[in-house]
Amino acid sequence: MKKKICIGIGIILIILIVAGIITNYADSGRVTTGHEPKYCIKMVSHDGSKVTYWGLGYKVIRYVGVSPNEPYENNIGTKMGSWFMKYELPESDTVEIEYEGKTITITDIKDIGTIENILVNSKYNNEICNGINTHKIILNNDVYYIKESCKEIQKGNKQAIISTEDLEKINNIIFNKMDNEQSQEEQFFYGRVVEATASYIIVEPNEDEEERKSTDKISISLGEYNDALYEVGTNVKITYNGEIMETYPAQVKATKIELKSAENFEILFKNRQPIDSYNKVYAILDKSETNKYDYTIYAYDGSVNIRIDGKEYSLKEALSENKITMEEIISKANKDEKDGKIKADMYKDGGSMEYHYENYTIIKCHTVDGNRDVYIGTKDLKLTDVI
Numbered sequence: 479m480k481k482k483i484c485i486g487i488g489i490i491l492i493i494l495i496v497a498g499i500i501t502n503y504a505d506s507g508r509v510t511t512g513h514e515p516k517y518c519i520k521m522v523s524h525d526g527s528k529v530t531y532w533g534l535g536y537k538v539i540r541y542v543g544v545s546p547n548e549p550y551e552n553n554i555g556t557k558m559g560s561w562f563m564k565y566e567l568p569e570s571d572t573v574e575i576e577y578e579g580k581t582i583t584i585t586d587i588k589d590i591g592t593i594e595n596i597l598v599n600s601k602y603n604n605e606i607c608n609g610i611n612t613h614k615i616i617l618n619n620d621v622y623y624i625k626e627s628c629k630e631i632q633k634g635n636k637q638a639i640i641s642t643e644d645l646e647k648i649n650n651i652i653f654n655k656m657d658n659e660q661s662q663e664e665q666f667f668y669g670r671v672v673e674a675t676a677s678y679i680i681v682e683p684n685e686d687e688e689e690r691k692s693t694d695k696i697s698i699s700l701g702e703y704n705d706a707l708y709e710v711g712t713n714v715k716i717t718y719n720g721e722i723m724e725t726y727p728a729q730v731k732a733t734k735i736e737l738k739s740a741e742n743f744e745i746l747f748k749n750r751q752p753i754d755s756y757n758k759v760y761a762i763l764d765k766s767e768t769n770k771y772d773y774t775i776y777a778y779d780g781s782v783n784i785r786i787d788g789k790e791y792s793l794k795e796a797l798s799e800n801k802i803t804m805e806e807i808i809s810k811a812n813k814d815e816k817d818g819k820i821k822a823d824m825y826k827d828g829g830s831m832e833y834h835y836e837n838y839t840i841i842k843c844h845t846v847d848g849n850r851d852v853y854i855g856t857k858d859l860k861l862t863d864v865i
Contacts, residue, residue, distance in 0.1 A: 498534030505531075509538055509558045514550040522546045532561070539565040555591045575652060576614040582655050589651045590617075596648065597622050600631055600638035607637065613648070624648070664733060666717040668740065669696070670800055674708045676700070679735075680727050681714060695727035698735065711770065713739035713800055739786075739802045743810070746783040746790065747838035749856060756781075759864065762794050762854070770797075773843075775804060778855025778864060780838075793854070804852060811840055830861055 501517035508515055515538045518531035529546050531538040541555040542548060557565040573584040573593050584590055597617060609625030611632070616622075623632040629645065630637040667687040673680035678699050683690040698716060708714065715738040718730040750758065762775045762782060775797070782793040786801055796802045811833040815822040823832045829844040839859040843849045853864050 494534060498536070501534055502536050505533055505536070505538065506558060509556065512551050515558075535561065537561055537563065539563070555588060557591075557595065574616040577612070577652055580656070582652055584651060584655060589655075592647055592651065593617065596640065596644045597631060597633075600640065602631075602633050602636035602638045604630065604637040604639070606632060606635060613652075615648075664717055665720045666715055666734075668713065668715050668738070671708050671710055671712045671714060674710055674712075679708045679714075681716060689722065689728075692722065692724075693726070693728040696722070697725075697727040697729045698732045699729075700735075708735075708737075711800070712737060713803060713806075715739075715741075737803075737805070739800065739806060741787060743784055743786045743802055743806075745793075745807070745835070745838060745840075745854065746785055747780050747854065747856075748783070749780045754781075759853075763797050768798065771804060773850035773852065775852045776854070776864070778853050778859055780856060782854050807840070808842055808852075811842075825861055827861075832859075832861060 505515035505517055515531045515533065518533040518538065521530045521532065523529070526546050527542060529540045529542060531540070536558065537560070538556065538558045540550070540553045542553055555565075557563070559565070571585065571587075571590070573590050575582045575584065584593065593615065594617060597615065597620075607625060607628035607630055609628035609630065611623040612626040613624035614621065615624070620633065624630075624640065624645070625632065625637075626645065628637075629640055629642070631640050667683050667689045669681040669683040669687065671679050672682045672695065678697055680695050680697050682695055683693075689696065696716070698718075715734075715736040716730065716732050717734040717736075718732050721731065723729040750756070758779050760777055762777050763771070765771055765774045775793070777793075783790055784793050784796050784802060785791075786796060791799075791801060797804065811820070811822070811831075814820045814835075815833060821834045823834075824830070825832075827844075828846040831842045831844070833840040833842075834857065837857050839853075839855055839857055841853040841855075841859065841861055841864065843851045843853075843861070843865065845865070849865065853859065855863075
């Protein structure tokens with residue numbers, strides 16, 4: 479009889495252990511991916527600030543933001559461990575990290591909790607390695623150093639091992655914080671130079687820019703950029719710190735000035751059809767029509783449009799209305815060749831270039847007799863076809 483009881487108890491224990499392993503694995507996956515554990519008993523603290531999920535041999539502690547009934551992913555801190563695990567929200571409301579010469583202040587409670595769990599719960603019993611300190615972290619008035627080369631954390635005169643996963647967690651928190659700060663601080667707009675001096679330029683923001691709603695002219699001090707020449711009519715991209723001084727013209731502190739009309743553009747070439755009435759070679763924009771170019775831009779055996787930031791224009795319209803410049807198109811072709819996206823050939827006639835895209839070719843003449851014309855045509859177009 480006793481033997482049967484022992485066997486029965488043993489079977490029950492085995493079932494519970496197996497069930498615990500299975501449910502632990504399942505709930506661990508759910509918690510890791512930000513979902514509520516499923517195979518647990520849920521208990522809420524008296525003040526409603528903490529929810530504990532009791533499983534077979536494990537538990538999950540979750541701190542809520544507003545209410546225990548809010549969506550699980552809104553929690554401000556969660557941790558899974560054994561029944562004996564203790565987990566409290568971090569004492570500090572900020573963590574300061576010195577990394578690559580910058581000081582980053584972490585204020586997100588989840589991020590602070592992640593960092594605190596890694597640093598505080600590590601076992602510091604190793605000798606200090608000779609690696610270089612890559613991170614300095616100040617948490618609850620304690621100073622920790624991370625040495626990436628050794629994969630160790632230093633606290634005082636002892637060190638603890640940090641796993642690759644935990645190091646990635648800390649680095650991701652740092653990188654996300656840095657990216658958010660940069661995106662919040664820096665803004666940019668496109669415009670046209672309407673006045674240029676050696677010390678400043680005045681830019682008219684494009685009609686569709688947010689800055690145009692508050693002012694039609696913005697003055698930019700050149701400062702370190704004073705070696706560059708910005709002619710009236712030049713299209714520029716101005717990146718600045720997000721602050722606009724309400725003077726007239728308005729003023730911004732530029733962090734970067736680029737000769738750029740648009741972020742993205744793409745040439746759209748259509749081969750000439752038998753029913754098309756235009757000539758095989760015709761001027762898209764003759765140099766006599768504009769003072770921007772001292773050369774003529776031709777189409778060869780087809781028509782040329784351009785898509786700029788999602789909007790399509792004829793190339794003539796885009797060039798005439800300063801939506802793009804021929805210099806930017808050629809500059810992009812040079813970059814595409816350098817990046818291995820297209821093939822390019824240079825002639826020994828002074829430096830004429832052929833840029834071969836999948837369905838069209840750009841030719842930029844640069845002959846010893848002074849020919850600087852541009853041709854955009856079929857994919858098999860050669861310099862000898864046009865001069």
